[in-house]
Amino acid sequence: MPIQSQFSPQAGISPKLSVRGIRKDYGATTVLQAIDLDVRSGELLTLLGPSGSGKTTLLQIICGLVEPTSGSLFIDGRDETSLPVNQRDIGVVFQNYALFPHLTVKENIAFPLQMRRLPVAEIDKRVAEVLDMVNLGHTADRLPKALSGGQQQRVALARCLVYRPSVILMDEPLGALDRKLRETMQIEIKRIHRETGATIIFVTHDQEEALALSDRICLMNDGVIAQVGTPQEIYEAPANRFSAEFIGLSNIFDGAIADGMLRSADGDIPAVAGMQAGDGLMVRPEHIALTEPAQGFMSGTVTETVYAGADTRLLVALESGKSIIVRQAAGIPIAPIGSSVGLNWQPSAIRIVR
Structure with missing residues (x-):
């Protein structure tokens, strides 16, 4: 049974959280460069980027663990830039789960409600709702050590959902899981997000995870926002060279433009x-x-x-020494290593990068 709360998906696309001119300096080093970002009500927005891009610093500023050098942070139109952590209506799901080992699953989930002094009947009702939502009702009386990694992660998410914060922050929550379990948890997070309509900011450096989970992606690099868009927009129409190279596999050709052609070292391209x-x-x-x-x-x-099940990736060396990646779907005959091949594509497949 979905939780009825301010998480309603019908809340529209008005900004739930707004970052305006947020900058962070550590001495002479600038890690965030006066960025602006709106997070819509009910969306799952992923902060994606390489190590050192500023995504974790931005997350820490949003939840109040780090004070910005300048700029403002608004939640539901209220300026919360200077509010301490415990006064912000924000929930955080950590990579290491941070569950109390001596408390049962039910007690872990109930803890934030007890701190808010809710009536016992209301606590029991909410805990039962979120346990049902994350499919863990049968584990209510178990200790965390008796759970798998994926189950512990769902308990951590349930503990955050149960007190219905305005915004949920997830800091690389799947980083400690193996690949198969990560993919299972991605599906679970998408389902829970759909059922609750929660506003979620998800931090990861894993591009495949970002593409799979996000309503929108905020791609960051060197303390600035490189591009914000849906997974399809960023993959199919990268706004710049960094976006093109960081999201998915790409082949980029450079050269001089003349007579309607890009004259590259390996051939002319329209x-x-x-x-x-x-x-x-x-x-x-x-x-x-x-x-x-x-x-x-x-x-x-x-x-x-390289055989990958659903497809095979081929590496093709051009005369200039440049290597091109080709992906062929399963069932297509694969050119053997050492064979000479031509590379062709439809004009509609080409994108400008700058």
């Missing part, structure tokens, strides 16, 4: 309207088709193949 000097062209591996060497935009030699 230019795209709006290209400027210094721009490159990107094509994703799954959009490249192998042909006879003379029939492609360029040709090369297959140097490696």
